[in-house]
Amino acid sequence: MTKPAVAIVGAGKVGTAFGVGLARAGYEVLGVAGRTPEAAERLACRLYCAATTHPEEITQTAGLVFITTPDRVIGEVAGQIAARGGFVSGQVVLHASGALPAEVLAPARAAGAVVGSLHPLQAFAGTEADIEALCGCYFALEGDAAAMTVAERVVRDLGGVPFRLAPGSKPLYHAAACVASNYLVALVDLAARMCEACGLARQQAVQALLPLLAGTVGNIGRLGVPAALTGPISRGDIPTLAAHLQAMAGFPAWKAVYTSLGHYTVDVALAQGRITAAEAAAMRKLLQEAQVQ
Template sequence: MGVQVVIVGAGRVGPALARLLTRAGYRLLGVAAPSADAARRACDYAGAGRPVQDAADLTREADLTFLATPDDVIGNVCRALADAGAFRPGSVVAHCSGALPSEVLAPARPAGAHVGSLHPLQSFASAEEAVRVLPGCRCAIEGDPEAVGLLRTVAEDIGGRPFVIRPEAKPLYHAAAVFASNYLVAVEAAAVRLAEAAGIPRAEALDALLPLIRGTVSNIERVGIPECLTGPIARGDAETVRRHCTEIARHAADLLPLYTLLGRQTVRVAVARGGLDEAAVHALEEALRPAPGPSPAHP
């Protein structure tokens, strides 16, 4: 008999895991969700398992329980299941949150369960997209040694590429993911605003910028950081940077602090890349220096 799995949660990740694990030969006991319809749809999507609303009906028999619920309820769900005696000794209880460490599952330990987390380092809008992109995706794993061992195998069996991090490093790991994904969206939103200020219609601005975005990501993958850096800061062109600051202050003043902050970070990348002398670095730093605020009023 293969590893017996229960999925708690029927959002995007839960049904995707159910389908991928079933495909990989794991025995899906079922999917639990507050909505009976959602649990049924998840089992139908996986092609296996019993839909239930009370996860304890299934988890007592599970070798592996995934709590694929929203982050803010993972701890409470785990505690409720532990209080119901729903975890068996030697089983593994895991969650899929990028932000939370496995310690949030500590209530499962008194029953003899091992706790861990498996976080796919990818974003997806639906279970179908998750099934498509999870194979080949890097997966961060942390937790008790027994849990890490099983979760590493699980990640590999569904086509993932696992790596192990320290539980206490989870916040920094997640911050890195936020920089790489969420903040990229914020930066591109700023780029679209500036393009609009330059007279380019919004839809056309995004269409014009997308090839540049794709090219930059491709260069990061192909050449690496810092070698892929281009643009005025990489060239030491402080005058262009100064003109940017002047026009941003005039047309989108709230974006100027973001521009100068990212500019100063880009100077550091450019220095690591090589090719800037001390005078060029000083000129860039001066061009990116935050403008002084209003002088305080005198009594």
């Protein structure tokens, strides 16, 4: 399959990672459209291509259009490009949102393009590491069948692994990604605050937790879930669990998070097979009582 010429609409973190990654994979990037001339030119200089604030100027001749704008404006941008004749029949138009379905690109489909979404299951921080992270990254795909064929080829050319989502599942998929990534940051913040209450400085607390986090992620990679679960709930250690809850008596917000996660962790521990049903029931009772105190 011949690699199509590409237009990038959106010159932020994701657009930059995709643009540079695609160029390195041998795709011709025709141009970059950004919200401001400066943003477009910054990425275009790296790709040796045209820069514009009018997307339709670069999308008309592209075989593949990536819309990598913020989620809230993807539909609006697609509508503007369509109204200005920027989409053509036979074109493939993809957006990179994890939350929105391909249907948000309906204006492109109405112009004869095939549409889809291609979301990298990765956190982008706006650094060079973002580009390297595309290799080995898993990408969630959904949309028109013809668009998916092209999207799968693009993902493999980037060194990634494509997988298709069930119809209508995009919001739940994105929620899963938020739990694994965004909420992990929130949990580290909570753990660091708890360590601060024990006398550690904020930065010291975060640094102390990092090896534990890395070890846990490593165990998940080696052993899988639920086998990687450790800690008091995994071994039915009710006295330690009770001591934790008592220590958080003066911190109701912390205890609320701890007990909610504890209930779910009991289910994981049961699946692991290291605790009995009676131990699980006793821990659930303890957690439930702590929630109402």
